[in-house]
Amino acid sequence: MSHHIVELKDVGYVYPDGTPALTGIDLTLLHGESVGLVGANGAGKSTLLRHLCGAHAPQTGRIRIGDTPVVASTLREVRRTVGMVFQDPDDQLFMPTVADDVAFGPLNIGLPPAEAAQRVDRALEQVGALHLKKRPPYRLSGGEKRAVAIATVLACAPDVLVMDEPSANLDPRSRRLLISLLRGFTHTKLLATHDLDLVLELCERTVILYQGRIMADGPTREIFADRALLDSCGLEPPLCMQDCPVCGADRIACPH
Amino acid sequence: MSIDTALLELRRLDDLAAQDTALHRLDARAKVLVTLAYLICVLSLHPYAVSRLVPFAAYPLLLALLGEIPLGVVARRAALALPFVLFVGVFNPLFDRTVQLHLGPLAVTGGMLSFSSIVLRSLLAVSTGIVLVAVTGFDQICRALGRLGMPTVFLVQLQFLYRYIFVLAAEATRMLHARELRCAPGTRPTLREYRSLLGCLLLRTLDRAGRIHQAMLCRGFQGQMPEQRPKGRFGAAEWRFCLAWGLFFLAVRIYDLPTLLGALAGGLLR
Numbered sequence: 001m002s003h004h005i006v007e008l009k010d011v012g013y014v015y016p017d018g019t020p021a022l023t024g025i026d027l028t029l030l031h032g033e034s035v036g037l038v039g040a041n042g043a044g045k046s047t048l049l050r051h052l053c054g055a056h057a058p059q060t061g062r063i064r065i066g067d068t069p070v071v072a073s074t075l076r077e078v079r080r081t082v083g084m085v086f087q088d089p090d091d092q093l094f095m096p097t098v099a100d101d102v103a104f105g106p107l108n109i110g111l112p113p114a115e116a117a118q119r120v121d122r123a124l125e126q127v128g129a130l131h132l133k134k135r136p137p138y139r140l141s142g143g144e145k146r147a148v149a150i151a152t153v154l155a156c157a158p159d160v161l162v163m164d165e166p167s168a169n170l171d172p173r174s175r176r177l178l179i180s181l182l183r184g185f186t187h188t189k190l191l192a193t194h195d196l197d198l199v200l201e202l203c204e205r206t207v208i209l210y211q212g213r214i215m216a217d218g219p220t221r222e223i224f225a226d227r228a229l230l231d232s233c234g235l236e237p238p239l240c241m242q243d244c245p246v247c248g249a250d251r252i253a254c255p256h
Numbered sequence: 257m258s259i260d261t262a263l264l265e266l267r268r269l270d271d272l273a274a275q276d277t278a279l280h281r282l283d284a285r286a287k288v289l290v291t292l293a294y295l296i297c298v299l300s301l302h303p304y305a306v307s308r309l310v311p312f313a314a315y316p317l318l319l320a321l322l323g324e325i326p327l328g329v330v331a332r333r334a335a336l337a338l339p340f341v342l343f344v345g346v347f348n349p350l351f352d353r354t355v356q357l358h359l360g361p362l363a364v365t366g367g368m369l370s371f372s373s374i375v376l377r378s379l380l381a382v383s384t385g386i387v388l389v390a391v392t393g394f395d396q397i398c399r400a401l402g403r404l405g406m407p408t409v410f411l412v413q414l415q416f417l418y419r420y421i422f423v424l425a426a427e428a429t430r431m432l433h434a435r436e437l438r439c440a441p442g443t444r445p446t447l448r449e450y451r452s453l454l455g456c457l458l459l460r461t462l463d464r465a466g467r468i469h470q471a472m473l474c475r476g477f478q479g480q481m482p483e484q485r486p487k488g489r490f491g492a493a494e495w496r497f498c499l500a501w502g503l504f505f506l507a508v509r510i511y512d513l514p515t516l517l518g519a520l521a522g523g524l525l526r
Contacts, residue, residue: 053474076476084474090423091467096395096415105475107482116482136270138422156475 010061036199039209040234083158089145093137105156143174196238273393284400286494323391345374
C-alpha cells in the first residue's frame, strides 16, 4: 500500500438543486496522520466526508484510498478501509442490542460468528463499553452511544477513521474521555468538527473549508494563530487560544 | 397518557422480558406458534359465543403467572386498546336488535352479544400479545418469526420499527412541545397543524432512514441482516408446551366448556 493513504484530486460536487458543495478539493492524508477538518456551517465538511465513504461520487476529480480508486465497483473494499463514525449515534446504532450492533460489520465481512464475537469484545473493551454489551442502544446515554458507535466501526478494523462531529452533544467529561480514547488510536484520522479545542489536542494538521473550497491546510497551531484567516472563514480561535475571559488580555501575558 | 409515558411503559416490557424464568428460557418459536394458534381459535369463534371466550383467558393468565409478569402491568397496557375496540363495536347493539336470550327480565340482543364478544376478544388478544412480549422480548419474537420463515424484509421492518419508535417519538414530542410553547395554553393542534407536523415528521424520518441506510452500507450491509447469537433448540420442553396448550385450545374451541360445566353443575345440584 502506498503511504498516501487518502488522496483527493480536484474533487468537485454540486448538489442536485445546483448548489455547489465542493470545488477543486485537493487533499492528501498520510498514513497515521490525524487531521482536523474545520469550517463554518454549510462549508462542505459533511459532504466531503460522504465522498470518502462512497455515499457521494465526485462529479469532477478523483479519490483514492490507498491504491484503490473510489468508484462504484470498489465501494466494498473502500468501506472496509474507511470507518465512518456518523454525527448522530442513533443513525449508527440500529440493531436490537449493543453486541449485535458491533457484530454487524464483522459478520457482514463474512467473519465466522466466534471470531466476530471476539472482535465485538475487543472493540467494546477498547472504548471502555464492554459492560454495555447486552443493553439496547436506546437505553444508553449520549456519551455511551458515542463510544459504542466508535466501537461498531473499530470492530471492522478500518485503516482510516473518519468522524463527523465526534464531540457534538457530549457533556464535558464524556468529551474528555472521547479525546483520550481517540488519542490512543493509531489509525489515520480525519475529524470534521466545530470543536477547535478538540482539534488542537488531537490533530497536528488542520484543513479549513470555506464555501466548498480549501482555504488553508497546515500545522494546527499555526492555522489557529492566524486570526485574520479564521475570521475570513467564519471561524474563531479555539477557546484555549482566545483572550483571557476575565481581563481581556492576551492569553500568554495574562496573570489569570 | 403522553407519548413519553407510553414509551416508558413499553420499555418496562423489555425489563420484564429480561427476567430468567422457565417460561422466559423456552424457545421463542414455541411461544410464538402457540400464541398464533391461540389467536386463530379466539378470533374464529362465533360472534355470539361470549361465554365460550372465558376459558381462553387461562392462556394469558397462566403465562403471566409463570413468567412473573404483574397483572396490573398487562391490564394497564391492554386498557390502552379499549377506546379503539369500543369504537369498533359501539354500533352493533343499534343494528342487531334480535333478541337472543333472556337474563331474567333483561332481553339480550344479538348486537349486545357481538359487542361484548368484540370487546372481550380484543382484550384477550391484546393482553396475550403483551404477555408474549413480556415473557419473550420483542427482539426474540422477531428472530423466532424469522426462523419460522417470515421474509427478512418484513423482519427487518419490525426490528427497525421497535428500535426507532423511541427516536421518532422523541422527535414528535419535541415538535409538539415547540408548538405548545408558541400557542395559547391548553389549545390542541388543529387538523391543519397536525398535517404539517406529520408531514415534517415524515420528512425527518425519511432523512433519518437515508442516514441509517448509509451507516449500514458503510459497514458492509448487502441486504441480509447477519445473525450472531447461537440459535435456541426446539427441545422436549418446547414440544410439551406446544402440545399441552394445543390440546387445550382444541378442546375449548370444539366443546362449549362453560355450558358443559354448567350442565354438569346443574346435574349435580339436582
